[in-house]
Each structure stands twice: as structure tokens, then as C-alpha cells.
Amino acid sequence: MRPHIFYTDRCVGGKENVTDLSTEKASKEKGPRVQSQNGDRKRQKGACPPPCKGSRPSDRIVIVKNTVSLNQNTLFRRLYYRGKPQYSPILLLHSMPNGLSYNRFGITVSKKLGKAVRRNKVRRRIYEAFRRYEPSLKAGFDIVIVAKVAASDADFNSYCRVIGGMLRKANLYL
Numbered sequence: 001m002r003p004h005i006f007y008t009d010r011c012v013g014g015k016e017n018v019t020d021l022s023t024e025k026a027s028k029e030k031g032p033r034v035q036s037q038n039g040d041r042k043r044q045k046g047a048c049p050p051p052c053k054g055s056r057p058s059d060r061i062v063i064v065k066n067t068v069s070l071n072q073n074t075l076f077r078r079l080y081y082r083g084k085p086q087y088s089p090i091l092l093l094h095s096m097p098n099g100l101s102y103n104r105f106g107i108t109v110s111k112k113l114g115k116a117v118r119r120n121k122v123r124r125r126i127y128e129a130f131r132r133y134e135p136s137l138k139a140g141f142d143i144v145i146v147a148k149v150a151a152s153d154a155d156f157n158s159y160c161r162v163i164g165g166m167l168r169k170a171n172l173y174l
Contacts (some may be wrong), residue, residue: 065134065135066102066103066134066135066137066139067102067103067104067105067134067137068102068103068104068105069104069105069106070104070105070106070142070143070144071106075104075106075142076106076108076144078096078142079094079095079096079106079142079144080094080144082096083095083096083142083144084096084170086166086169086170088162088165088166089148089150089162090147090148090150090151090154090158090159090162091126091145091146091147091148091151091159091162091163091166092145092146092148093143093144093145093146093163093166093167093170094143094144094145094146095141095142095143095144095170095172096141096142097140097141097142098140098141098142099140100139100140101139101140102139102140103134103137103139103140103141103142103143104141104142104143105130105142105143105144105145106142106143106144106145107123107126107127107144107145107146107147108144108145108146108147109122109123109126109146109147109151110146110147110149112149113147113149113151113152114152118152121152122147122151122152123147125156125159126145126147126151126159126163128156128159129156129159129160129163129164130143130145130163132160133163133164133167136173136174137167137172137173137174138172138173138174141172143172145163
């Protein structure tokens with residue numbers, strides 16, 4: 001037999017409210033324990049919540065189709081030593097054919113650029129600039145972009161201009 005558990009609550013007037021929280025007095029009701037006023041209404045199929053304030057319109061979203069993330073250290077090292085480099089004042093691009101039907105893309109940002117917030121900002125800008133050029137790239141390449149120290153002070157338009165120029169020099173356009 002389990003002991004009864006009591007919860008005592010003192011009110012302002014000095015009186016005590018005693019509630020029995022025993023596990024033996026479980027309710028035998030079916031269904032959810034807590035119901036809202038409207039019952040269990042579910043969202044209708046196909047209904048989407050309204051877009052967040054300040055979100056981008058869906059017609060400008062570009063999905064990266066032919067590119068997957070390059071995340072193995074051996075692949076990065078192979079690109080650094082065997083890949084064809086393209087230089088710019090803020091970025092360095094290494095590219096090499098991979099023999100697959102899709103591209104693999106990686107970003108390297110050194111701790112020399114600053115703390116994590118600044119490095120992540122540079123990484124996001126590089127990825128977004130690359131994503132704009134991705135639909136017009138040839139398939140079957142490994143691409144790594146390395147950020148230089150000057151990349152932390154550059155604006156987004158310079159990222160787009162530099163990445164587009166390096167991709168063109170590397171002959172990666174269709």
C-alpha cells in the first residue's frame with residue numbers, strides 16, 4: 001500500500017488548504033488530461049501559419065540543388081594540396097573535379113578573423129553569396145572557400161563580386 005501524499009498551502013488568512021495528491025486516486029477518464037476551450041482542434045491540411053514579420057518573399061528563395069556539404073578533413077586537405085587555387089584580397093577558392101554528378105562545397109574560416117560571432121557572420125555571407133551562383137555552376141566539382149583576415153571587414157556585395165569572379169576564373173560556369 002502506497003502512502004498518501006498531502007500538499008499543504010497556507011493562505012493569507014492563516015487557514016490551511018490540504019490537497020490529497022495520492023497516486024491511488026487516479027482518475028479513470030479517457031482522453032487528454034488538459035483540454036483547451038475549443039477541444040482538440042488541429043490545423044487543417046495545407047494551412048500554413050502566417051509568415052513572420054520581415055521574412056523574405058518566397059519567390060526570391062534559391063535552393064541549393066546540386067551541392068552538398070563538404071565536411072571531411074581528408075577532402076579539405078586534398079583540395080588544399082591538389083586543387084586549383086584562385087586568389088583574391090579577401091577570399092581564396094580551391095576547386096577540383098570530384099567525378100560525381102553533384103558539387104561538394106566547404107567553407108574555412110580561421111580563428112584569426114575574430115571570435116565566433118564574427119566568424120559565423122563571415123561564413124553565412126560566403127554561403128549566401130555562393131548560393132546565388134550555384135544554379136549556374138557545372139556539376140561534379142569539390143569547392144572550398146577560405147576566408148582571409150580582410151574578409152571580416154568586407155561587405156556582402158564584395159563577397160558576391162569576388163566569389164563570382166573566382167568561379168569564372170576557375171571555369172566552373174556552365
